[in-house]
Amino acid sequence: MAREIAKAYDPQQIEGRWAEFWVKENLFRADPSAPGDRFAIVIPPPNVTGSLHIGHMLNHTEIDILTRWHRMRGFNTLYLPGMDHAGISTQRVVVKKLADQGIDYRALGREEFEKKVWAWKAESGGRINKQMELIGDSCDWSREKFTLSPEYSRVVREVFVRLYEEKLIYRDTRLVNWCPECLTVLSDLEVVHEERPGHLWYIRYPVAGNSESVVVATTRPETMLGDTAVAVNPEDERYQHLIGKKVILPLMNREIPIIGDSMVDREFGTGAVKITPAHDPNDFEAGRRNRLAEIDVMTDDGKMNANAGAYTGMDRFAARKKIVQDLEAQGLLEKITDHALSVGLCERSRTVVEPRISTQWFCKMKPLAEPAILAVERGEISIVPENRREEYFHWMRNIRDWTLSRQLWWGHRIPAWYCADCSEVIVAREAPQKCAKCGAQKLRQDEDVLDTWFSSQLWPFVTLGWPDETPDLEKYYPTSLLITGYDILFFWVVRMIMMGLHFTGKVPFHAVYLHSLVRTAGGEKMSKSKGTGLDPVALNEKYGTDAMRFCLTSMAAPGTDIVLSEDRLFGARAFANKIWNAARFLFVNLDKFEEGGAKLEALAAPDTREKAPYAFGGRVPLIDAWLFARLADTLDVVKAAFLTYRFHEAVQSIYQFFWNDFCDWYIEWIKPELNGANRERATVAWQNLFAAFDAALRLLHPVMPFLTEELWHQLPQRAGAKSIAIERYPEARAEWRNSAALQEFALLQEVIATVRAIRADMKLDPKKRVAAEFSSGDAKVRSMIAANLDGILRLALLTELAISDVTLAQAGGAVRSTSLFDIRIVHAESVNAAAECARLKKEQERLAKNNASKEKQLGDETFLSRAPEKIVQGLKASLAEGRTELAKIEERRSQLNCS
RNA sequence: AGGCUCGUAGCUCAGUUGGUUAGAGCGCCACCUUGACACGGUGGAGGUCUGGGGUUCGAGUCCCCACGAGCCUACCA
16 A cells, blocks of 8 residues: 655644544543543633734643643643633723724623623634644643633632631722723732833922922922922921921912921932822822821823812823923922933833722732742742742732722622612622611622632632532642743732632642743744734744744743744754654655565554564664664653753754654664565564654654644554554663663764765765775774674765774875774775865864863872862873874874875 | 843854863755655864853852843832
């Protein structure tokens, strides 16, 4: 039967098919009652704001690699998918979509708007699930969860009520971050800071009742309309006499007191500060300390309100300009200096955040943080990379209360009701019928919703069934590992740890691996809103999903960010193609072999692959022993690397094994055997080739699932088997390890490379076979060469290789030497003496320099007495080799009469 | 303001506890359109590891300073 396989790998032809197959066959369904150690991982739920970006691709690839790897190694594996309703982000997306259609979402009303968002959720969520399917996520779709599903909401209310009852959630009026565009309060984390050039305006406030005045400096003049005091440091002699007096607030003509407060830095500005309790966090504190009035001068959308006198109705920044002008006109503007300041921006809208006084719900964090700090200190949760652990501690030890409520419509409605009659606040799991205090039935539920992270923080246990004691919770909680980007360490990871400990008494996961961010060429974080994001699906179409997975992980060294480059993608695609063609080689030759009448299926049945490598004539051929030894080494490296999240190391080691060892050496070496006249030898070669290729595919499968699945199904012995994804991962077997074979084959490689180098130097016809001589003083080396002569002759393009123990250095012709052996090509034409002399001179200088530095070190008494014996011996051996080589070079030079 | 990370070949990046001749991919040069693969093969050139100082028998690797790049945290008007 002739197999049809395309010459070049075309991922588009096969990926979609397998993606569908994995879903349809339900291959990744978790079974808590099945045997096997747990490997459970919950997805960091993507936001339903649109589609997955390149960062998700990296995240999912890492998760999926480890999941597939564990699954193949026999673990009871769960990869739980799902999505986050992403309150503010999603609401913004839908509001904008509606606005583009000329619809004001507020006019729509809450209920209608929510319907629109649910429709959007269906669309975006569907797209995301399709993307996940296409990038190969091997998750259990039957367990998909959503943070705003009715079941999830029930648990969110439960948690809110419990925390309220424990007095960890409370309602308070304080200064909060307000976004005038999103029209909601924000937590401190949702405010990003940006350094911007600005000014410091010095404004003169006249003292009431005399001719004195106080000059204050401010970066936000418009807030002066809400000033309720001027503060000076009580120790400051310049102002001491004014404390207790009053100033007249310019523009407003209001008298406000001069107070003493030690918060004032005498060195900064003028040493006198205007106090605006309703618009500045410091001033707010000062105001409360000194019982000052709090005057809010702005509206929700950032305009000046009725308290702003003549400026009422103006935009806050327009008001700033006008106020400065007016002050100047009145001669009250003392001076203006440049002043760089960091402004707080809304993470989502990039609007300047306005500090405002507002009544909101808060969560007390200190008591929750303490056990979470302990858990990490005790090592119950490991955080990788190490430096993030320190960030964790720093953050947790300085944690502040969390503003929970949001003035949005999309989210979990706060389960609090207010009595219209007695103002009682009722927090309950279900809507109460009447006021618990006065019995009135006029109850109004809080309009606000919860910060989206309030629900996400419950993700690891709610998705497994908590608060019910489900088999899933029993088996898979705590989960094994969390993989996510370090940018949401504080938003999400720390909160999950706190909530997990608080509500389940257990850590939510045993390890956290925080991966890199994918950045633009300029080093910036990729962002859709800035247009610098990359669409993974488009890239996958161009290069193949496997190549993308491979490329991203090959660059994912822990602790460093990734700058995705086109070059790397080319390389990854080439690798996929290389494997494809290695398989093609196999299939094409298999056809020829099968025409010879062998029953290969029987020889290479699945259970026989474990017995490889097979022997021929009572002995495993060197090439096979060597390949399996290399495979064992590779498996060791891969295992160690995956267990420490060093994806790049694992992937590079696989690459090296497949391309260099398997393709460049193994396949090239065994070519003649496969279809050779000796059927018995050919059969063994095929058995070993199959076993090796089969193992190599399984080795690669977690990284490149599509390609390996496709090729694995084309292997002849796989006809009845379902998927490589549920095959056993190869284990580095003891009998594969073979350091003698590794050493011996390395010698052959060196011999072949040496001949090739001489040939290239001499510019011999690349197709012409020539005769050569080999010499070594080491009998073992000579016999190893003699035993593998056929392969050497073929790969080095030689007609013969005469073996002797006479050094060839002083012989004529083209000689190249190492400390172990000499090789001479027997060639009628003379060597280009000048070129050879130049090459030898360079070698000579290099060796002489190296030897000299080693001699110097070995002559150093302190080195000899302090360095470990192993190092000293190694250096001595290396010097001996260097000297032998140098001697040979010098001999050659004199023999060639080099100057 | 504090903290963190990075600065290694033309480019993009590896380099685990300090140890003998610092690696890979791409690009480059030469040759090879060979029956798995030109998304290929063979051979080769090319870094003294940003700069300075220190610890050490020994430093790309540890410490200090400087310069450059990026990130995070922060209520100095």
